Amino acid sequence: MHSWAEPYKIKMVELLKMTTKAYRKKAMAMAGYNTFLLRSEDVYIDLLTDSGTSAMSDRQWAGMMLGDEAYAGSRNFYHLEEVVRTVYGYKYVVPTHQGRGAENIISKIMIKKGDIIPGNMYFTTTRLHQELAGGRFEDVVIDEAHDAESHFPFKGNIDLIKLHKLVVKYGAEKIPYVSMATSVNMAGGQPISMQNLKELRAYTKKHGIKVIHDMTRVAENAFFIQQREKGYEKKSIAHIVKEICSYTDGATMSAKKDALVNIGGFLALNDQELYDEASNLVVVYEGLHTYGGLAGRDMEAMAIGIKESVDDDHIRARVGQVIYLGNKMVDYGVPIVMPIGGHGIFVDAKKFLPHIPQDQFPAQRLAAEIYLDSGVRTMERGIVSAGRKPNGEHYYPKLELVRFTIPRRVYTQAHMDVIAESAARVFEDRKKIKGLKMVLEPKYLRFFQARFDLV
Secondary structure, X not given: OOOOOOOOOOOOOOOOOOOOHHHHHHHHHHOOOOHHHOOHHHOOEEOOOOOOOOOOOHHHHHHHOOOOOOOOOOHHHHHHHHHHHHHOOOOEEEEEOOHHHHHHHHHHHHOOXXXXXXXXXXXXXXXXXXXXXXXXXXXXXXXXXXXXOOOOOOOOOEOHHHHHHHHHHHOHHHOOEEEEEOOEHHHOOEOOOHHHHHHHHHHHHHHOOEEEEEOOOHHHHHHHHHHHOOOOOOXXXXXXXXXXXXXXXXXXXXXXXXXXXXXXXXEEEOOHHHHHHHXXXXXXXXXXXXXXXXXXXXXXXXXXXXXXXXXXHHHHHHHHHHHHHHHHHHXXXXXXXXXXXXXXXXXXXXXXXXXXXXXXOHHHHHHHHHHHHHOEEOEEEOHHHHOEOOOOOEOOOOOOEEEEEOOOOOOOHHHHHHHHHHHHHHHHOHHHOOOEEEEEOOOOOHHHOOEEEEO
């Protein structure tokens, strides 16, 4: 048994603001008990998201100085294109300002009104773009994904029986693609197995259905395949990532996660006809097909970050820090989603606050309470994130979670100790916590801007 340490050293620090509980109570009330509406300067340890919050390397910062800011044909685009082809294996690349830009484009060019889009659990922006394009998302993830206590190692797997029932019911022609995510976010950062991907590819090929890959956290998924799946224990992360992508027809990428940049994304495709459509449509929503709403320097940092993201030492330390925090919480008795996922710890708010009914937003309330206790900012992943059905009723997801999302290369193990201790303190006093009522509800993606008050 050997201790491990981060495969980098710190060259610059950002000083943090320390606050009192009285100060945080006022800030939380001003934010309407929504952690998204807190000011960053009032947050001590920020676990709201791992999107765009990672620390870039010295090589990425050096690459920023090499930005070719030409409107058309930037050399940084061609470097990005080369890296995507080499690391992921996709033929064509359309840069976008972030992942949802790619989701918008793929939805518009592939989905017709009345189409069905099966996927391994919904993600907020993905499902919304599919619905706005006239489609309907159908969840085909395995049942274990909805069980926080299940230790099944690949809870992101697609249930091929559920998928087949949709094909039989609606016909393959009504299913433009399967929306397959690696490291399923809403399930707790849970991976899909390579065996499941192979079976999915064989099934979709037989029925003429494409597979579009949400590859935001594909490297983290590859790590779990390396650690848990027979035959991959001696294969590199880079090798596993490329094999994952080989079983898909295209991908949407938010480079703000795995690829270690503050902004950026892309749509990757293997079909030239779809690529031509996407290249034309990106001009309408993002920018010319060789910059897609990004500066040249952003594309350069992204290209370098992609290569760093599939380094075995990097990903072992990245996921290792998440596992460290998860084990600390388990030791304190805090109920979390098991097994521990790749990008954060997901606390089970239903078990943490069983006395608060789901329509009083227990995960939203718990996220607020964690901030009040320690200044640690987390986020809700439950009924508020799930939103409403077309008929206006709430979706009631089986999982009501608070996500403690760890930015890459940002915090130390000492920060992880502080976070776990805060969760433990709140858990000890959990019976005193009351629910919330929603007092302001935006039409779309309400979890970003909704406001609440105490019941």
